[in-house]
Amino acid sequence: MAKKHILIVPGDGIGQEVTTVGKQVLDRIAEKFGHEFTYDEALIGHVAIEATGDPLPEETLVKMRASDAILFGAVGHPKYDNDPSAKVRPEQGLLRMRKELGLYANLRPIKLFDELLEASSIKPEILKGCDILFFRELTGDVYFGKRERLDDGNTAYDTMIYSKYEVERIARKAFEAARTRSKKLMSVDKANVLESSRLWREVIQKLAPEYPDVEVEHQFIDAAAMLLIKDPRRFDVVVTGNLFGDILTDEASQIAGSMGMLASASVGDSTGVYEPIHGSAHDITGKGVANPLASVLSAALLLDISFGLKAESEAIIAAVDAVLKAGFRTRDIANSETPADKILGTDAMGAELLKNL
Amino acid sequence: MAKKHILIVPGDGIGQEVTTVGKQVLDRIAEKFGHEFTYDEALIGHVAIEATGDPLPEETLVKMRASDAILFGAVGHPKYDNDPSAKVRPEQGLLRMRKELGLYANLRPIKLFDELLEASSIKPEILKGCDILFFRELTGDVYFGKRERLDDGNTAYDTMIYSKYEVERIARKAFEAARTRSKKLMSVDKANVLESSRLWREVIQKLAPEYPDVEVEHQFIDAAAMLLIKDPRRFDVVVTGNLFGDILTDEASQIAGSMGMLASASVGDSTGVYEPIHGSAHDITGKGVANPLASVLSAALLLDISFGLKAESEAIIAAVDAVLKAGFRTRDIANSETPADKILGTDAMGAELLKNL
Ligand SMILES: CC(C)[C@H](C(=O)O)[C@@H](O)C(=O)O
Ligand SMILES: CC(C)[C@H](C(=O)O)[C@@H](O)C(=O)O
Numbered sequence: 001m002a003k004k005h006i007l008i009v010p011g012d013g014i015g016q017e018v019t020t021v022g023k024q025v026l027d028r029i030a031e032k033f034g035h036e037f038t039y040d041e042a043l044i045g046h047v048a049i050e051a052t053g054d055p056l057p058e059e060t061l062v063k064m065r066a067s068d069a070i071l072f073g074a075v076g077h078p079k080y081d082n083d084p085s086a087k088v089r090p091e092q093g094l095l096r097m098r099k100e101l102g103l104y105a106n107l108r109p110i111k112l113f114d115e116l117l118e119a120s121s122i123k124p125e126i127l128k129g130c131d132i133l134f135f136r137e138l139t140g141d142v143y144f145g146k147r148e149r150l151d152d153g154n155t156a157y158d159t160m161i162y163s164k165y166e167v168e169r170i171a172r173k174a175f176e177a178a179r180t181r182s183k184k185l186m187s188v189d190k191a192n193v194l195e196s197s198r199l200w201r202e203v204i205q206k207l208a209p210e211y212p213d214v215e216v217e218h219q220f221i222d223a224a225a226m227l228l229i230k231d232p233r234r235f236d237v238v239v240t241g242n243l244f245g246d247i248l249t250d251e252a253s254q255i256a257g258s259m260g261m262l263a264s265a266s267v268g269d270s271t272g273v274y275e276p277i278h279g280s281a282h283d284i285t286g287k288g289v290a291n292p293l294a295s296v297l298s299a300a301l302l303l304d305i306s307f308g309l310k311a312e313s314e315a316i317i318a319a320v321d322a323v324l325k326a327g328f329r330t331r332d333i334a335n336s337e338t339p340a341d342k343i344l345g346t347d348a349m350g351a352e353l354l355k356n357l
Numbered sequence: 358m359a360k361k362h363i364l365i366v367p368g369d370g371i372g373q374e375v376t377t378v379g380k381q382v383l384d385r386i387a388e389k390f391g392h393e394f395t396y397d398e399a400l401i402g403h404v405a406i407e408a409t410g411d412p413l414p415e416e417t418l419v420k421m422r423a424s425d426a427i428l429f430g431a432v433g434h435p436k437y438d439n440d441p442s443a444k445v446r447p448e449q450g451l452l453r454m455r456k457e458l459g460l461y462a463n464l465r466p467i468k469l470f471d472e473l474l475e476a477s478s479i480k481p482e483i484l485k486g487c488d489i490l491f492f493r494e495l496t497g498d499v500y501f502g503k504r505e506r507l508d509d510g511n512t513a514y515d516t517m518i519y520s521k522y523e524v525e526r527i528a529r530k531a532f533e534a535a536r537t538r539s540k541k542l543m544s545v546d547k548a549n550v551l552e553s554s555r556l557w558r559e560v561i562q563k564l565a566p567e568y569p570d571v572e573v574e575h576q577f578i579d580a581a582a583m584l585l586i587k588d589p590r591r592f593d594v595v596v597t598g599n600l601f602g603d604i605l606t607d608e609a610s611q612i613a614g615s616m617g618m619l620a621s622a623s624v625g626d627s628t629g630v631y632e633p634i635h636g637s638a639h640d641i642t643g644k645g646v647a648n649p650l651a652s653v654l655s656a657a658l659l660l661d662i663s664f665g666l667k668a669e670s671e672a673i674i675a676a677v678d679a680v681l682k683a684g685f686r687t688r689d690i691a692n693s694e695t696p697a698d699k700i701l702g703t704d705a706m707g708a709e710l711l712k713n714l
Pocket of ligand 1: 549
């Protein structure tokens with residue numbers, strides 16, 4: 001029996017709706033497998049700015065540090081997107097959280113559910129059997145380098161920066177994962193242009209002999225973005241920087257048919273954070289139609305990675321599979337052939353899922 | 358009758374093979390339409406390093422400046438990719454050429470030939486009717502910012518930098534193109550994180566009222582990379598920075614089924630450069646199997662944009678269409694149903710094309 005304290009951080013937009021279902025699933029697992037999970041909740045992003053003026057209030061950070069794992073929603077608000085001059089922004093909360101908690105490794109598994117093979121815009125015969133695990137570096141790169149306005153505001157720069165130890169620690173995680181899978185690692189950079197990418201490539205090349213069983217392939221980000229569509233099965237374990245990882249994993253979400261199905265784990269020095277890769281989606285917020293499965297699968301990752309509860313994690317994945325096999329869909333993964341009575345809202349999809357747990 | 362001087366710059370890898378066909382097509386056009394084209398040739402990239410030690414020899418630059426337009430091949434060599442510490446690199450020649458000639462606007466049309474609808478890994482029903490024109494900024498961004506090694510070589514940075522005038526001049530080209538098409542412009546940035554992107558977005562927002570007939574949409578690069586697969590028809594005219602444009606246009610090449618079909622124009626202050634978006638492709642160099650159609654379509658762009666010879670340009674596109682309709686394919690655009698005798702090498706494809714001109 002595990003005794004664990006989980007912090008729920010719904011954040012903005014559909015974050016609240018989907019983490020509600022994620023928490024229900026965790027609750028059911030605790031009950032079924034005889035664990036004791038306690039919960040707390042905290043603010044981040046736009047809702048935190050509204051309440052406290054700070055996108056990552058001190059109270060939230062304290063609660064995060066005191067938790068065994070964090071189930072996270074989303075962060076962002078259109079208000080700031082259209083106002084490039086806003087000084088305080090929801091995303092600052094997210095980025096500061098990653099830095100403060102030392103969450104340098106973002107794992108994004110792209111796993112296809114057979115039932116959804118047709119939901120993708122990519123041909124099913126290209127996708128079949130595709131299974132990718134991305135390692136996106138999360139606390140370095142142009143996300144955290146110095147940025148500034150110059151020339152009376154007429155010039156702006158950001159600094160894309162990496163140190164060898166930052167590349168090494170994420171690369172080791174990726175090499176180790178490759179060992180447990182098909183023993184292939186693709187590293188993505190832009191070493192034909194960028195100095196930070198040449199440093200990245202040097203570190204990977206230097207580590208490779210320590211993992212002689214792993215075959216390493218280097219790709220430029222432009223080629224990788226192209227190959228991911230052309231031949232997704234060529235990808236297995238992929239390691240890349242913060243910015244290229246942001247782009248490549250969002251692109252890869254289309255392999256899975258919808259962002260609504262993809263979970264991610266951010267881990268590093270302390271508490272892990274588990275979140276959907278979809279964003280706050282304000283266009284559908286409050287309508288009760290958001291797909292909760294990415295949050296549910298985030299809960300599954302949480303149990304597996306932070307608590308080592310493999311069977312529990314697999315029970316959740318099996319339940320998701322069962323619900324899909326029974327034909328249930330949220331709007332984002334439905335198609336023209338889905339019968340109307342099988343298209344469920346957020347809560348109804350959660351309820352179906354619980355029936356299968 | 359036009360009298361023009363064209364510089365052929367084959368560069369590395371398959372560059373030589375494909376520009377040979379591109380030049381044959383230009384020759385035939387001159388003959389057919391009664392123009393007088395004269396030619397010269399110059400070195401760039403790896404071949405220039407081998408011959409002179411410099412990836413962009415002074416002699417090449419002089420010839421470029423003296424030409425009315427440039428038909429370009431490709432640049433790059435695997436030797437340097439695996440040696441992150443190489444000081445002289447083929448790509449430096451390409452980047453310096455762009456800067457020296459002031460080629461700040463890179464136009465990449467993604468046009469589908471009906472015959473190749475099935476060649477893409479994306480479902481034909483998602484693609485049908487898709488027609489995108491990218492404007493990639495080409496002389497700024499992290500490609501030309503300061504870069505350096507620090508801490509005894511243990512840290513490296515690159516500077517992502519934009520000034521307002523750089524954004525404005527490419528944006529105006531894109532706005533004007535949008536006017537002649539569906540009056541929709543998508544601008545892609547990462548303004549939720551990057552200061553240079555916030556400056557980018559500010560400039561676009563400030564220009565928008567001057568083009569009241571054009572509807573502007575802003576997307577983050579991660580979302581754009583995802584939407585391009587999910588719903589490519591949502592894209593019409595797209596404007597973005599150098600790095601994001603590099604990634605997005607390579608990704609978009611998969612819409613057209615193969616990079617082997619895509620041409621690009623780099624224009625700005627002086628002579629325009631016309632080149633395939635595929636690279637040097639050393640894996641197939643010298644085998645005579647490279648697809649020459651991107652070079653041929655680059656020649657078509659050259660005639661249209663640099664010389665204003667619209668009918669001549671359209672004649673080339675019609676010939677490409679005819680050859681595809683007749684069932685001829687190079688290896689990269691063939692599929693399992695293509696009869697063996699319809700799969701042509703580079704020169705044979707060129708010969709078929711000339712028959713149709
Ligand atoms: C919201 C944004 C700052 C964030 C990022 O770019 O990291 C998001 O896109 C993500 O991938 O988690
Ligand atoms: C070869 C490389 C430097 C170049 C770039 O990144 O600009 C290429 O990918 C391109 O798109 O023309």
